[in-house]
Amino acid sequence: MARSSKPKSTNSSNGHVHVRMYRHGLGDCFLIRFPNSGENGSFNVLIDCGLIGVAENPKPTMQKVVADIAAACNNHIDVVIMTHEHWDHASGFSTQQAQDAFDKIDIDHVWYAWTEDPANALGKKLRKERAAKVNALQAAAIALRGSGSPLGVQRANRVESILQFFGVESTSDLQALAAAGKDGALGKTRSAFEYLARRRGVKVRYCHPENPPIALPGVEGVRVYVLGPPEDEGLIKRSSPTKKGKEVYEFASDFAIDDNMRAAFERLNDRSGAIGGPDCPFEPSLCIVPGKGSRPIPPKLAALKAATWDDPDLEWRRIEIDWTASAETLALNLDSHTNNTCLVIAFELVKTGRVLLFAADAQVGNWLSWQDTKWRVKDGNDTRTVTGPELLQRTVFYKVGHHGSHNATLRALGLEQMTSEDLVAFVPVFKDQAAKNRWLNMPFDPLMKRLEEKTGGRVVFSDPQKQAPTKGSLIGLSDKQKKAFITGLTTNPLYYEYSFAL
Numbered sequence: 137m138a139r140s141s142k143p144k145s146t147n148s149s150n151g152h153v154h155v156r157m158y159r160h161g162l163g164d165c166f167l168i169r170f171p172n173s174g175e176n177g178s179f180n181v182l183i184d185c186g187l188i189g190v191a192e193n194p195k196p197t198m199q200k201v202v203a204d205i206a207a208a209c210n211n212h213i214d215v216v217i218m219t220h221e222h223w224d225h226a227s228g229f230s231t232q233q234a235q236d237a238f239d240k241i242d243i244d245h246v247w248y249a250w251t252e253d254p255a256n257a258l259g260k261k262l263r264k265e266r267a268a269k270v271n272a273l274q275a276a277a278i279a280l281r282g283s284g285s286p287l288g289v290q291r292a293n294r295v296e297s298i299l300q301f302f303g304v305e306s307t308s309d310l311q312a313l314a315a316a317g318k319d320g321a322l323g324k325t326r327s328a329f330e331y332l333a334r335r336r337g338v339k340v341r342y343c344h345p346e347n348p349p350i351a352l353p354g355v356e357g358v359r360v361y362v363l364g365p366p367e368d369e370g371l372i373k374r375s376s377p378t379k380k381g382k383e384v385y386e387f388a389s390d391f392a393i394d395d396n397m398r399a400a401f402e403r404l405n406d407r408s409g410a411i412g413g414p415d416c417p418f419e420p421s422l423c424i425v426p427g428k429g430s431r432p433i434p435p436k437l438a439a440l441k442a443a444t445w446d447d448p449d450l451e452w453r454r455i456e457i458d459w460t461a462s463a464e465t466l467a468l469n470l471d472s473h474t475n476n477t478c479l480v481i482a483f484e485l486v487k488t489g490r491v492l493l494f495a496a497d498a499q500v501g502n503w504l505s506w507q508d509t510k511w512r513v514k515d516g517n518d519t520r521t522v523t524g525p526e527l528l529q530r531t532v533f534y535k536v537g538h539h540g541s542h543n544a545t546l547r548a549l550g551l552e553q554m555t556s557e558d559l560v561a562f563v564p565v566f567k568d569q570a571a572k573n574r575w576l577n578m579p580f581d582p583l584m585k586r587l588e589e590k591t592g593g594r595v596v597f598s599d600p601q602k603q604a605p606t607k608g609s610l611i612g613l614s615d616k617q618k619k620a621f622i623t624g625l626t627t628n629p630l631y632y633e634y635s636f637a638l
Contacts (some may be wrong), residue, residue, distance in 0.1 A: 153358075153485065154178075155492065155533060156208070156633040157562045159598040160201050161194075162539060162569040163187035163224040166494065166562075167205055168483070179355045180209040183481070183494055183535075184218045185228030186328075190572045198228045202237040204630055212242040214352070219496035220249070220478045221266070221329045222517055223302055223346055228272075230328035238331070245339045246332035249365050249479035251372075253342040258369060266474060273299055297574045320392045343479055345509050348407040357486040359513065363524060364480035364498055366505030372476045374501030475538065476502045482527045483638055486515070490532045490558070492636075495545075497538040503546040528553040532560060533634065536587065539565040540579025550585060560621065560634060561587045568598055594621050594630050604632065 151171050158165040164184040172179040182205060187194050205213070219225055228234045251259040273295055280292035302325045332338050343350075344367065349359040365372060433441075444450055478496035485491070495503075506524030513522050531554045538544030540563045545551050563579060570578040579597075587595050592613040593605050604627050610618045625631040 151638055152635045153638055154428050154633055154635050156631045157564055157598055158201050158631045161187045162193040162199050162566040164564050165201060167208060168357045170358055179352050180213045181215045182213050184219055184225040186223055187227050188224040188569055191569055195233050198233040199237055202228060202234040206241050214247045215247060216243055216332055217247045217481060218329060220474055221325055223325050226328040229331040232430050235331060245341060247341045247343050247500045248341045249416050249477055250344045250462045251365055251477040270296060270302055318520045349511055351514060359484040361482040363482055363506045363509060364502040365477045366483040371501035371505050475499045478502060489530050491527050491530045492533040494535045495537040497544055499543050503550050507549055525553055529555050532558040534561045537561040540583060542580040545583055559591045561591050
């Protein structure tokens with residue numbers, strides 16, 4: 137689109153950094169405004185803009201959010217950071233929600249993780265694996281829903297809860313997507329995720345942790361560090377901690393497993409009466425069906441089949457549905473690997489040393505990689521090394537990962553390293569919407585309790601059922617700290633905003 141002339145902003149940051157968390161539903165959308173010497177008055181960074189599919193009235197909700205973004209930014213965004221390919225982070229950029237509103241906003245740059253670089257070999261491999269998993273799970277959900285088995289329906293529910301991250305609302309939604317021939321849910325989410333990469337006039341950056349910190353044009357005293365995703369396939373495929381607190385290593389995915397599972401579920405879903413349909417628990421090549429081959433069913437086998445397989449009282453002994461548990465494992469595998477490709481950003485306010493950490497939905501492998509990440513930076517005439525653990529120690533604003541789930545905030549090598557006495561946490565979560573999608577432990581209570589302890593009560597939830605912290609609810613803080621927090625927090629029905637002196 138043609139550039140519009142931009143009048144001087146009336147929304148100057150006044151020497152402060154403003155972080156706005158939208159309260160639109162279960163999804164991430166954060167707007168950060170840095171004081172800028174340019175004509176717009178602020179340097180505007182948008183991190184994600186999405187909403188989970190089970191939310192009511194998603195289009196008008198996201199249209200309202202984007203209208204507020206446009207007003208706050210004077211219709212100009214300097215950088216949009218797309219953390220990863222999940223619907224609850226990218227849906228606002230879709231044609232189904234608010235792409236038309238974004239079309240009217242000037243946008244200069246979009247940042248993606250290195251995993252999205254079309255020229256990166258490992259990135260290509262990971263995206264191909266992701267597509268294979270999504271396609272297999274789509275076939276699984278449709279087949280399980282139509283299996284007629286209560287267990288199959290339960291598993292369909294759980295598989296669909298993961299596919300929600302790719303914009304799937306129901307099995308009928310999946311069937312419609314498949315019928316459209318647009319690569320199903322993956323195509324729907326990918327289109328929203330890549331909207332800015334395809335948009336004319338928007339410059340694309342693929343971010344690597346190994347690269348030097350990024351400077352924001354016109355913004356003094358701010359450095360941007362890329363913490364993740366790790367450029368290591370093994371770390372990307374480490375997902376949830378075990379019950380003992382150890383990390384689980386998952387072996388590299390085999391394309392054949394995904395493709396074969398998809399074929400198996402498509403066969404389960406086949407109601408055409410062909411050999412190997414839903415009534416065949418084995419490979420089609422092992423079936424003996426009268427009229428389909430030269431060998432009739434032997435009498436003893438026919439009698440055994442009639443006495444067992446065909447006996448409704450013995451239906452409980454059938455194993456044809458048991459193997460479908462692998463679909464749930466694959467769904468969790470897909471979710472974890474996608475989350476570990478998250479683009480994780482830390483903004484350092486150089487003058488004060490304070491750090492704002494946006495961890496997206498990063499899981500174990502992504503977090504672990506930060507322990508070995510380091511950069512050489514120059515302050516005046518001095519050069520020093522900055523490390524990942526040091527950035528965690530100086531974090532004063534933590535965007536809590538993955539809506540407060542149990543596996544997206546590490547303990548010893550994560551939250552416990554955040555030792556600043558000024559730590560504040562923002563949690564983008566709607567508990568009712570999470571429960572509607574069968575995520576009953578989101579947010580995870582033990583994690584929320586520890587956040588309350590670490591922050592002295594300075595935990596802010598987007599959930600309308602959670603009240604904003606008040607002076608009386610802040611525990612163990614000095615009067616000065618309480619005043620600074622209450623003064624810095626702005627409450628609005630559409631968002632919470634927190635301000636820091638630069």
